[in-house]
Amino acid sequence: MNAFRYAQAHDAASALATMASDPGAAYIAGGTNVVDLMKDDVVRPTLLVDITRLPMRGIDTLPDGGVRLGALATMSEVADHAAVAARFPAVAQSLLLSASPQLRNMATIGGNVMQRTRCAYFRDVSQACNKRVPGSGCAAISGVNRQHAVVGGSKQCICTHPSDLAVALLSADAIVHVRGRSGDRAIPIDRFHVLPGTTPQRETVLERGDLITAVELPATASARTSFYLKVRDRASYEFALVSVAASLDVRAGTVRAARLALGGVAPIPWRSHDGERALVGKPANAGTFAAAAQAATRGMRGYGQNDFKIALAQRAIVRALSQVGAPS
């Protein structure tokens, strides 16, 4: 960890301005991710801009049935919010299955979707990593890659995105509200993260200095019947080997709308449009769910230690869909 300066921002404008004042500046909110990365020398900010005093912590229910999560709302606050649990069960479940209570009390919603990968080569500055040092290579492709991606990776990077929440947000059609130097904009969550391709150092569509102000959960046909399944080695306090967020709108036994998203399998929270297409218009039964699992995992490839994730993802998809799509 390096020596650094610290500044506290009191409103969004001063946060943006302070951030712009130093090319080595970084935002800090809960600090549960950036401090870890600093301890490992993966990031070495010269200035930390503390945004925790900004008025962005509220959780507001919207008249149309949606919920707006302030970017600084903690994971605990959102997970414990009655409207979130009732209207977006997968979102609440994903949070409660994340990290530990202590971390959830500190970590914020905005920071959660910005988490950096747990790839051991990214987090070890002695190792080759194109994300950390573009052009240095990817040591994970033929290395210790049990936790790595089976879809969406490139020759440059096969890391996985660690957020549970972001996977659930995909199943809820969430919208990320951002304030930047040129004003405010709203970014659908499925266009927020970007695949590594040849530029694995770029992880989201955000520009430097952009500040997430809120994450909006709009009312959708299927969000109320959603479920988050997380598979991991130990029973708690571990990142997902594979996770599934599924939401289904089933009427008269037929799937009218579906969202199917996977965690632990790709460099970004992975939405499976193929899986969703295999569901919509079909009867909500085991055969359909198995077909969706096949469709969602078609084209996946392993790199050795992570080969099992493909079969595991199929089984997890079937399990999650059965949970939400079972005739009630």
Added chain:
Amino acid sequence: MSGLVGAPIDRVDGRLKVTGAATYSAEVQVPGLVYGVMVLSTVASGSVARVDADAARKAPGVIEVMTSANAPRVDTKGTGGGDRTLMALQDDTVRYDRQPVAVVVADTFERAVDAASLVRVRYVRAPAATSFEREPDYQPQSALGADRHKGDAQAALAQAAVKIDQTYVVPAEHHNPMEPHATVAHWEGDRLTVYDATQGIMQARRKLAAAFGVPETNVRVISKFIGGGFGGKGSLWPHAVLAAMAAKLVDRPVKIVLSRPQMFGSVGFRPHTMQRVALGAARDGRLTSIIHQSSAQTSVFDEFIAGTGMLSTVLYGTPNLLVTHRLRKLNAATPTFMRAPGEACGSFALESAMDELAYATGIDPVQLRLINDTNTDAEGRPFSSRSLRECLRVAAERFGWSRRDPRPASMRDGRLLVGLGMAAATYPTHRSAAAALVQVRADGSVVVRSSGVDIGTGAYTVFTQVAAEQLGLPVERVTMELGDSTYPNAPNAGGSQLTASAGSAIKLAALDARAKLLALAGGNAALLRGGPEAIAALVQRAGVAAVEGTSDAKPGEEQKTFAQHAFGAQFVEVRVDADLGTVRVVRFVNAFACGRILNEKTAKSQYLGGAVWGIGMALLEHTRFDERSGRIMNANLAEYLVPVNADVPAVESIIVPEDDPHVNELGVKGIGEIGIVGAAAAVANAVYHATGKRVRDLPITPEKLLA
């Protein structure tokens, strides 16, 4: 106060610990203290070509950057055998990943961390031995390296009616005590004081004295509280020597505290161990042959060997036996003792194989073990006491073993498969020479001293009980002082031997003090039963500050006459989600017979802890090396998985009463390690029962059950 020993009294140091008043090595402050932070190698083999420390030296607060170029020389000989711990910064050779290559010393910890991140090291890489599979076995020349034969095990196996012949693998694992290793080193002239998180302060004193060429009496080592050792603090490690070297170099006291990733460096670990276990048996389940052959990793520069197969000479009777130990040299740090070194790994193999034999013969696993119970070890020596049968019986009954349908995958709980598994356990009863001092003071208080270390197991508490009982005083009157090399000699708190060794010495010293008090009382024993006031009056009448009892306790002929071991049984119930490959332990019952129990509460804590760690060993723990580089890629607590509360069910530990008149003056057998022995096998056997899948390489992770 008869009946005091055995009582489940609270820890006498409990209040100090929960209030933060107990000072651990990393918290020690001495005037003028400065802070050292190690820079560790990032390659496993080669040499340091250049250490660029210019930026670090210019960083705020930096006092010195110690490298091989300016590090004080230490004597690397004369410390007894190859010693991995003393070679840091003595040359430029890199022999393992995360080997110390520099130490930055600064006026604050934060500034030392900052400056250490600025040090750039260039290496000349050399080919590294990083693949266990590719390296050849060699036979160690040490005592454990000698093969153990009885009868003709190969021939008996060939002729056996029923055979099991399998290979079992336990991966490298790291201790990860909550307390990091930490050292404060302070020179005053040629006298050295070291506060070190170590399980063995007399060993540390001897090695430090040899390294720096000063008399042992010039070195004082202090270790008052340890936040978990588990064998990982059972050696003198490079950072402790480096702290003393740096303190010499900068002429200031220096503190070095390891970070969590650094604890995957030069402080030892459980070696990757591959074992062949072959069992031959008659159709009635009686063993006719046991072959237990292990290969484990060691380092290229030192030798660590665990007696992986030794429990096969003890646990069951067989007319034919072969036990061998081999090692393979890797460019990795030297492995070391880790809770039940040998037995933890060895029991996974032997007790998995016994479960396989139970299925092959159609005999109940508990019954199979009873059939093969024995009265003598492989050398024909009788056991000083042996309560395996009773442990199996008590634990099986409490667990409800009789409701088990032995057919694999036959029991269900809704969607989940139910598995019930068990294993036997054993651990040797060790003992070393120890002395103790008991001072009965004129105010009726008692101070007891031993250089033994309480590594969190409760030594302060049980030793207090022993002394109080012998003197007929309440525990509140007794102050136990441990962990200082100026106190009477005691061995390492390792090998489950401290209580047997130092505890016996304390008992004898207390008896000696009592005899002197009795003499002062003119032989009137009634005076000694009058409580603290009566005893204080005796001391006052003698006109001395204190009546002192001393002792010199050591093992005798009984070590040769008897085989001395503790025994136990582990029973586990699991739920397996067959679709997802996840295993959760839902019930754990274990029972142990370990001679006399000095404190039921602290004893059960050891047994409970063994179960918890056994769950981790079975399902989670795995140090993952990148075989291309020899670098550990999960050197943190997010990816090196240990059990969390949600992984640990209610654990019930049963103390099986046992009277052993032979082992030592206290009649105790060590209890610190046996709790983990057999635990992983019991889980694996339960997983087999649940699924019909026999996993022979730990940990049992989802991918191994999905196939």
